[in-house]
Amino acid sequence: MRAIWAAAMALAGAATVAPAQDYRPTFRPDMLTDRPAGAPNDVLVLGSAHLSTLPKSFQPERVTPLVDRLAAWRPTAVASENISGLHCDAMRHQHPLHAEAVDGYCYDPAAAGRATGLDVAAANAAVERQLADWPATPSPAQRRRLAMLFLAAGEPASALVQWLRLPPAERRAGNSLTDAAVAEIRRRAIDRNETALIAAPLAARAGLERVWSVDDQSFVGAPMDDAAYGAAIAKAWDNPASKARAAADAALIARLGAPDGLLDLYRAFNAPDYAAQAYRGDWGAALTELSAQGYGRRYVAYWETRNLRMVANIRELLGRAPGTRLVAIVGASHKGYYEAYLHQMRDVALADTAAVLR
Known part of the structure; x- marks a missing residue:
């Protein structure tokens, strides 16, 4: 009898279990109407072409009207589709799992690290200390030192921002910025990609000190053919x-x-x-x-995993200074996922990129 009763209960339970796709959570952060205290975190997601893939006839100066419109939005932070120095360093310590991503997407800060005597973690900590005590009008010497620290930290885009913020006559080696580092920054300044042509110039135009690297290439799937x-x-x-x-x-x-x-x-x-x-x-x-x-x-x-992790990096960035106005530059295929995930966040307000580009 117990066996018959157990079978009956199992059948009854099965009849009340809804298919997984029919279940809808009752908690929907995107439907809540409360508002955070203070100014919102505004995020403008720019779906970008990968400029390095455009024909050779593409002229880099054509980005100027685009940068003009983004600068007029008055961002207080800029993020790009690059992997951070800290994340690349972590993947290097798991090289058998991430060799392809490290070799294909990570800047090698070894030379800058030798020149400064700092590993990636120490260089990032030094950057944080410098910016925490950063003057309103830093000297060229301070900018050159910070550019070198950014290179050692694995953040070449931010080193380029410091370079662009120097008066042209001050764009030279010195104050710990080595000749090799200058050559690296100059090479990156003429790269035909959205970091060199849009993100770094936009940050410099907006009076910012860095570009935030938010990409993530650490996905590890099961082995396959x-x-x-x-x-x-x-x-x-x-x-x-x-x-x-x-x-x-x-x-x-x-x-x-x-x-x-x-x-x-x-x-x-x-x-x-x-x-x-x-x-x-x-x-x-x-x-x-x-x-x-x-x-x-x-x-x-x-x-989906990669986009979730990139958006998590953006959300972490917004938490550093509530009320941030962020331009997040990413390949156009990511834009829909970025916005869908960011829209769920209670302290994020999305801007209409199409309106900014008119």
């Missing part, structure tokens, strides 16, 4: 939505030579419907990929 994985994802991407998006992007890139060509590209990448278009051709298609290994779903796991 990389060739089969790549083939499965490529097959998922072979769909009408993906082709339509590629054609639209190509048409915009073909117009880069026009006076507002680059600005029009950014307007399209930050239009309200861009994220949904990208999703249909990319992650939405990957979720329905039919390989027995679930390669598409593994890919989406990587993508």
Whole structure:
């Protein structure tokens, strides 16, 4: 009888269990109407082209109207899609797991570390101490020293900000900034990427001292057949939505030579419907990929994890100075995820990027 009773109870319980996809949490931070004390944390997410992939005919000075509009928004912080020196240092200590990410995305601060006698952690601590006691009008010597500390800390974008804030006649070695460090900064100043052409100049224009690195490439998935994985994802991407998006992007890139060509590209990448278009051709298609290994779903796991971690870095940054006005520059494919996750935060107000770019 006990066995029959247990079976009956099990069946009754099964009948009341709702499918997982039907469950909705009752606590929805995005639906709450309370407001934090003081000025809000305003975040403007700029979905960016990866400028290094644009044709050689792209002229870097075309970014000026874009930077002008971002500067007019009056940011008090700028974040870019770079991995922080501290995070790269942590991944180097787990090199077998992160060799590809470290080699592909991390700046090597070893030479700057030898020159200063500081490892990455110590250099970051020294940067924090310097900025905590930073004068309203720092001398060129102080800026050169801070630039060198940023290099040792694994933050070359912030070293470039200090360089750009120096008067041209003061952009030289000295005060611990070595000739090799100057060569590194000068090389980075002419890189054709969004950190060198947008983030660092914007921070300098806004009177800021650094660019915040918020990327994360530390995802570690289960071992798999990389060739089969790549083939499965490529097959998922072979769909009408993906082709339509590629054609639209190509048409915009073909117009880069026009006076507002680059600005029009950014307007399209930050239009309200861009994220949904990208999703249909990319992650939405990957979720329905039919390989027995679930390669598409593994890919989406990587993508969502990376975006969650980047947004967590942004949220941590906003906590340093409540009332921050942050421009977060990231590849256009990330923008929809950035905004969706940030929108859930009770102390974050999103700005309309499309309105700023008009």
